[in-house]
Amino acid sequence: MTAFSAAPASGDPHLPRHVAIVMDGNGRWAKKRFMPRVYGHKVGVDTLVNTVNACMARGIEYLTVYAFSSENWKRPQDEVSGLMGLVHVAVARYLRKMAQDGVRVVIVGDRDNVSDRLRAAWAEVESTTRHNTRLTLSVCFNYGGRWDIAQAARRAIADGVTAAQLDEQRLSAYMAMAHAPDPDLLIRTGGELRISNFLLWQAAYAELLFTPCLWPDFNEAELDRALADYARRERRFGGVPAPAPMTTAAH
Numbered sequence: 001m002t003a004f005s006a007a008p009a010s011g012d013p014h015l016p017r018h019v020a021i022v023m024d025g026n027g028r029w030a031k032k033r034f035m036p037r038v039y040g041h042k043v044g045v046d047t048l049v050n051t052v053n054a055c056m057a058r059g060i061e062y063l064t065v066y067a068f069s070s071e072n073w074k075r076p077q078d079e080v081s082g083l084m085g086l087v088h089v090a091v092a093r094y095l096r097k098m099a100q101d102g103v104r105v106v107i108v109g110d111r112d113n114v115s116d117r118l119r120a121a122w123a124e125v126e127s128t129t130r131h132n133t134r135l136t137l138s139v140c141f142n143y144g145g146r147w148d149i150a151q152a153a154r155r156a157i158a159d160g161v162t163a164a165q166l167d168e169q170r171l172s173a174y175m176a177m178a179h180a181p182d183p184d185l186l187i188r189t190g191g192e193l194r195i196s197n198f199l200l201w202q203a204a205y206a207e208l209l210f211t212p213c214l215w216p217d218f219n220e221a222e223l224d225r226a227l228a229d230y231a232r233r234e235r236r237f238g239g240v241p242a243p244a245p246m247t248t249a250a251h
């Protein structure tokens with residue numbers, strides 16, 4: 001969806017309906033402890049599960065996380081295979097509980113060049129949780145914002161959409177994140193001040209929040225700080241501030 005408006009379904013305009021997170025800093029977190037980078041990713045999975053629970057407890061409807069980028073294939077082979085292996089560990093350990101808790105999981109990304117085993121795991125995760133509605137967790141894996149825009153255009157053209165018909169709304173319907181409203185709050189942990197090819201299209205009017213906290217250290221207090229910061233922001237979507245309410249002049 002690309003309607004540039006906040007749509008607080010919970011009724012609280014200060015609560016983001018959709019939070020997106022670049023879960024960065026696992027490698028540095030592990031290095032500080034003289035541990036292999038993959039250990040940081042392993043602890044990062046637990047942080048993700050805790051964050052899903054914390055978001056549900058606060059009434060957030062959509063959580064989208066960046067788990068593996070189109071560019072992360074450049075990493076050493078042992079780290080890449082460690083990350084793939086962790087997916088299976090996470091599914092075995094957490095899928096059942098998440099499904100019971102009402103989490104719908106959607107995998108967002110290019111499934112063409114991942115292993116058959118991983119594709120099968122994604123299919124299992126999605127089919128097990130497809131009827132859930134409490135929180136939608138989108139896991140961006142082998143994902144890039146540029147990939148998404150390109151694949152949406154390709155699929156639209158393959159469907160026979162003409163150049164004249166291909167406006168923002170039409171293209172949005174083909175994007176891999178079409179099941180969710182645009183993110184309201186985009187958090188990046190790990191201290192880097194960049195987007196790294198995450199949600200390029202959808203984050204057009206997201207409020208950005210960068211924290212030095214390394215992802216495995218992210219917790220409820222960090223989440224609440226981010227939500228409090230968001231609640232103080234004024235979102236204008238290109239317009240002007242809403243006029244202050246009229247007060248009756250005292251005589």
Ligand code: IPE
Pocket residue numbers: 023024025026027028029037041067068069072083190
């Ligand atoms: C983010 O943590 C997780 C993935 C990219 C899979 P990093 O592995 O990038 O951690 P740092 O940035 O090197 O500390």
Ligand code: IPE
Pocket residue numbers: 022023024066067068069072192194196
């Ligand atoms: C972004 O982190 C990708 C994920 C968190 C999955 P990176 O660590 O890959 O980003 P760069 O390389 O610092 O930009």
Ligand code: MG
Pocket residue numbers: 024025026190
């Ligand atoms: Mg990183």
